[in-house]
Amino acid sequence: MAVYKELTPNDITTARSFLNQLIDIVQQDISGTTTRKTYQPFVTGGVGPGVTSSLFQTVYDQDHTLASANAVMDLTVGLYFSGSTVQDIKTGEDSAGKLLFPSTSLMMREKIDIYRQHSLLLLGGVTSQFSAPFGSETTGDLINEAFFIDFKRLFARDGIKRETFAMKFYQTSSNNGVGPSSFVTGNLDKTSNHGSAVYTDAGAASNQEVSFGGKVSNIVDSSNTDRTVGLLFNDQGIVVLDMAKIISGSEFVSGVIDAMSPAPLANQNNVVAGQTLIGDQVAGGNPNAKFIPDFLTSASIDNIVDHLAGARFSSGTLSSIVFQNQTVINSSLVFCRATADEFNYSSNTTFIDSDTRIVVIDEGLEDVQQTFTFVTSVGLYDASNNLLAVAKLSRPVEKNPEKDVVFRIRLDY
C-alpha cells in the first residue's frame, strides 16, 4: 500500500516509568473555613434542636464553592473500640451488639466505625489496632485515638513516595486560661502559636514495610526520630496519627461544642440550645476537662476536626504538609521504520505544481535529481484506517531514497 505501512508485532513494545510531583499544602487551606467543606450526614433527634455533623471534612485548595477548586484531602478522627477512651465511658451493649454511651458523649459509635473502616482497609480486619511504630505490640505504641488524613487521588496519584512526607503541627493549644470569660472563646477555636513539631517519614526508605493496605512508613518527630507518632500508608495515601502523641492530651480544654442540650446555657449568652461548654467551671460542668479523653468523647467529629484543622496547623501562608506523589506511566513504544524506498513522495498539494509536476525536482535535472519529502507527523492506524494516535515532530525531518529513518513513538497511559 502506498500510503500506509503495516506494523509487525516486533515493532511494538511496552515500557514503564515513574513521575513524581511535589505536593505542597499551605496552612490557610487547612485552617480556613471556606476551603474546608463540611457535610451533614449525622443528625441527632430528641433533645433540643439536635446536632448535625460531618463524618469527615474535605480540604480544598481554594474556596470549595468555586467550580475550579480541587479537593486535596479528607480529615476525620476515630477511636479504637477496646481503647481506654471508649471503654471508660461505655455504659453497656444491647442484645444486638450496639454499644451504649451516656448522653454527655457524642458520635461515639461513628468515631469507632471510622477507626474500624480504616483498620479494615489498611490492616486487614475491623478489630485490628494501629500502632506506631508499625507492628509494635507495646501498650504505649498502640493507637487508641487516631487522626486520619486521607489524601485525594488527584494529589496522591498512584501513591506517596517514601521519605518525602512532612507536616508541621502544633502540639500545644493556644490558651490554657481559666475563668468564665475564657470558657466561651476557650482554646478550641484559637490558633496555636507555640509547641510546633515537624512530623516526617524520615527513615522510611531504609525500612520498607508492607501491610494489608500496601506500603507503610512510620511517621516520626523530626526532633527526635525515636519518637514515632503515626503511620503513612503510601499506596493508599492515608496518614494515621496517634492523637495521644501529636497533641498534649492532658491539656485543659475549654470552648463551645455541640451537644444534646434543649436550652441556652445559663449565664453564657453565646451558648445556645444545641450547644454546651466544655471545661465549664460555672454551670456545673467538668472544670478539669482534657483534650483526651473529654474532648474526644464529648465533641462531634466536626468539633474535633474544626479544632485540629483550624487551630493546630496554624493559619499562615507557609507550607503545612508536603510530600511527593508517584504516578506510574505505562508506555507503548511503536517503532515506525521508513526504509529507503518508502514515503519519498507526498500528497501535499504544494508537492506538485498546476501541471502535476513534482516541484522538488528541478526541470532539466530529472535524470540526476531524486524526489524527497519532509516528515512532520506520524499517524498510527487500525485495520480500518481509523487514526488512533498521532505524533508530531518538533521540526521537519527529510526523507529521501538514500535515507532509512526510524520514528520511535511513545504513547503514555
Next chain:
Amino acid sequence: MGFLDHTTNNIILDAVLTDGGRRALSRNDGSFSFVKFALGDDEVDYTTIQKFGRVVGKEKIEKNTPVFEALTNQNFGQKFRNISVSNPNLVRLPILSLTGEGLTDNIVSLGATTTKTATLTTTQTIQDEDSVDVELRDQGFEISLNNDFLQLQGQVPDLIDGTKVATYLVRRDSIETSVGGSRVTFTLEVRSISSSQFTVFGTSSNKNLIRTFIKVRGVQSGAVKEFEVQINKNN
C-alpha cells in the same frame, strides 16, 4: 509537541490518542490495535524548494517550519500523507479532479426540496504522462462528509465519528481513464433538513443556505480533493 532525542539515532516523539483512539479503547473489544502507520507533512510548503533551490530550500524547511501540536480530532490529525512508490524517478504525480452535476468553481449547489441529488465523478488525472504509475492507481476512495446534511445515495457509511462526520469507503469504477487513472462516481443526496437547522447552521448572511465540505481521498495515492457543497433551503 514532540522533541528529537539527540542521544540516539532514532527520532523520539510523543503521541496523543485521537478521539477515535479513545473511543476504540473504551469499546474494550480489541479494536484498539495499531496495525499500520503513515507519515504526514501537513506543515511543509514545498514551493520553498522552487523559490530558493534544493540546498537553501531544504534548510529553510527544516529550520523555519514550525510544526503544529498534534490534533486529537482524527479527521484533521493527518491531512497530507507521504506516499511510497518503488519507482524513485517519478516526475509527475496524479491528482484528483472533480466533474458532475451542479458544479461551478469547485462548489456543488444542491437544494433541500427539489434538487436534492447530484452525481459527481472524481478522476485521477496526470499531465504529460502516458500512464499513471501502477502503484498510484486508486482501487478505492474514502469520502468524508457531514452526516447531518448529506449522504451518499445507496451507500452505508463505514464510520460516523463523534463530530458527525461520516466516512464512506467506495470502490473505484470499473472504467479507467486513457492513462490508467481510476475514477469513482457517487451520488450526493441531501438529507431532510429542518427549518431550525437552517436557522442554526445557515450562513450569517443567508439563513437559507448551509455550506458544508466534502473530502475525497484516494486510498493508494493518498491524493486529496476537497470541495464545498452549498445547500439552498428553497431549491
